Amino acid sequence: MSQGNMNLTLKVWRQKNTQTAGKFVTYKAEGISPDMSFLEMLDVVNESLIKKQEDPIHFDHDSREGICGMCSLYINGRPHGPKRAITTCQLHMRSFSDGETITIEPWRSAAFPIVKDLATDRSAFDRIQQAGGFISVNTGGVPDANSTLIPKVIADEAFNSATCIGCGACVAACKNASAMLFTSAKITQLGLLPQGQPERWSRVQAMVNQMDEEGFGNCTNTGACEAVCPKEITLMNISRMNNDFFSAELFREEHTHDGGGNG
């Protein structure tokens, strides 16, 4: 941990757009306060680039408080940097030492094309979500409070899965660039709850199909995803998704059979 201001060397992936090939460019980050967040450090570097009339480093960010899932930097060989269970915006420069060289790369996945530099297009996640990651609420009178009973353990487990912010660190860390941790968290947070039951079987099929169409890889239960997840989503979600998917595909038939009901 450093006390005074730090001088760092950054190796940053620069890429003009999706079509052009990118390369690493080295920058000096000087006089960096250890209390800055990683993104604030990049802001400082960008300001100096703008003053020099150079193209600033493009990176995604929004809330900067670890809840939006926009920041997505692969720092020194790990999504969101060296610390566990935090996002890049929650990473502080005191986690690095003075004089260190930091390599910053974008998420690497065919399904996340690079928009520019370190920013990737993660709308594949949106399309998976849109394929079934919702419950259809029929509006009507306000139901009584607690008319739908949910056991505490189920509520807790569903909320654990629901903490996924969709940053894509799981895909970035997975050796197969698989999106199964994200998809399974989005499927099973609803599948666990009573409100999610009516669409439970069609949801898992639709979302898995969309995930396949986006060109993500396949899970090998290695567990790199859960190790880097800023929200500590567990592999259990994937097993739960598999269980639901096989139930839906192999043991449940959801269509009306002809012949009955003529009386």
Place this chain on the structure above:
Amino acid sequence: MSEFKQTFNSSLGKKLIMALTGLFLCTFLIVHVGGNLLLFKCDDGFAFNSYANFLTHFPPIEVIAYVLYFFIVLHSVYALVLTIKNRRARPVGYAVQTKSPTSWSSKNMGLLGSILLLFIVIHMGDFWFTYKYKETLGFKEYRTNLATNVTTVSDYKPEVATFERSISTENNVEIVRVKDLHSRIQWSFSHLWYVVFYVIAMVAVSFHLLHGFQSAFKTLGWVHKKYDGIVSFIGTWLFAVIIPLLFAAMPIYYYYLTLVK
């Protein structure tokens, strides 16, 4: 595309096939290692040769054997398809990667599987193919005196080329004439490089199953606090330690026998 095809062409469908064929191959290993323990019996291969004869002449086993060969092919082909798809999912790799807290075997299943496939081809070519289709294998005659229970062994030359086996009893002496796979094994395992190759292959089995057995249950979605511990215990101790050790002990034991002779 039919709904059936769609199920098995999905990412999870392919993984289901990997898991089910993998678990079938795991159960086969239990039977295979159990039967082959007869190799440790010092009876000039009487028990082992009789067992090999039984396996190749009992119709249900022959049917299951072809299911097994089919599953080995299916497991390999699906592994290849999934690996190609996984590579395509990340066309540009990372410049820097830190050590992840994940197991080595889980990241090298393809490498381990390729070693195993090579091993299976050589192993089957050497014993299974030789036993079934080659005429180089001789026959042994075991004469057991039923009164004293003493067995003597001698080479046997069949009178007809199509001879496979015979069991008869004459004057209170049981005569068993079977193909002599045992001496082929003795010959194979008298070569050091061959023994080393087998031991390396068993190390690959160990690491492959250390991840594979437990991973199959996760893929199937059979994860529960009640039996997770049992699955992990069986996957580690039975499939990654005991079975590979027993298998590896066979070539080592036979090589040792040729040394002390």
